[in-house]
Amino acid sequence: MTKHSNQHLSRVPFLDLGAIYREMQTALEEAVTRVLKSGQYINGHEVEAFEEAYSAYTGARYCIGVGNGLDALHLTLRAWDIGYGDEVIVPSNTYIATWLAVTHSGAIPVPVEPNPLTHNIDPELLGTALTPKTRAIIAVHLYGQPADLTPICAFAKNHGLKVLHDGAQAHGARYKTKPLNAYGDAVAWSFYPGKNLGAFGDAGAVTTDNPELAERLRRLRNYGSSTKYVNEEIGFNSRLDPLQAALLRAKLAHLDQWTKKRQAIASRYLSALSATSLQLPYVPVWADPVWHLFVVRARNRDELQERLRAAGIETLIHYPIPPHRQQAYRHQFGDTRLPIAEQLSQQVLSIPLYPQLTEDQINHVLTSLIASA
């Protein structure tokens, strides 16, 4: 009996979104009720209020809510008139959405390998991907670890390229003490439920200091129209849902406190696991990561994952197949070899890390990892 309940206590799901709902049930239900009573179910006050709150949070002048993170990336490329005949530099080690945004714009994604320590795009290799067709670089801040922005932005400036951040995993992350919007041209955000700032469905946004980009994005997300029934260009329907906007604004008030918890758990993981054979996340001096994921590298990754599963600990792999090896891209990248991304996909393992982890769960993760690695 005791043994049984102990086992129950020490189960560690990869993520527990229900726990966030229970933690702030009243505020969330109040937000939903407010929207339902408002009679305004597309655009309007709630969307504007979130946009204002999130631009203040990110330090950007403008925030444009959109339907999801993929659209945030894709519509920004469109807004810059990037498309057929153009190339966009992307990391080889990323979620496929980064690449799909480029493909949807009509341009070609050109992959650059990561630095094997940081897992983020290696600025030293940008020159190898540059051609006269290159228009932009998408800097992904994978796992919530900022990419090395100074050399990326310097390279972009030298070659007249835009810098678009994929901030989907990096809400609140800082590079050299400044928020992501202090660098480059625009940041695309996803509020997919499992992200550090997650909605209760799909949602996304772009933040930027550029007024022309902001205005174009507002049009593109709304049928290419800034005045009802007047369509200035071929647009899309990708608006931030007022229900999600209201829920996100309620959650935004907690984000910094949740990030601090993530950072505290990450420090414990880093010091407790330093004597194991695992390759731990590397945090450069200029980085203030927000720990969307805690990703370790292990040669015997599959075996380790199995042992953790047996101990009741759920882990995930981000990502098991790099974009260039996906069936979807076989026509374009079937012969492409990207050895660093390929090796990472064989060795990475994401360990549960989220603000609602209990002390018992954290200890169980550490004990099991130390015993298995």
Ligand SMILES: *Cc1c(COP(=O)(O)O)cnc(C)c1O
């Ligand atoms: C989640 C994610 C996206 C896509 O966001 P959606 O809101 O699911 O469209 C893009 N890039 C990265 C790195 C992501 O993790």
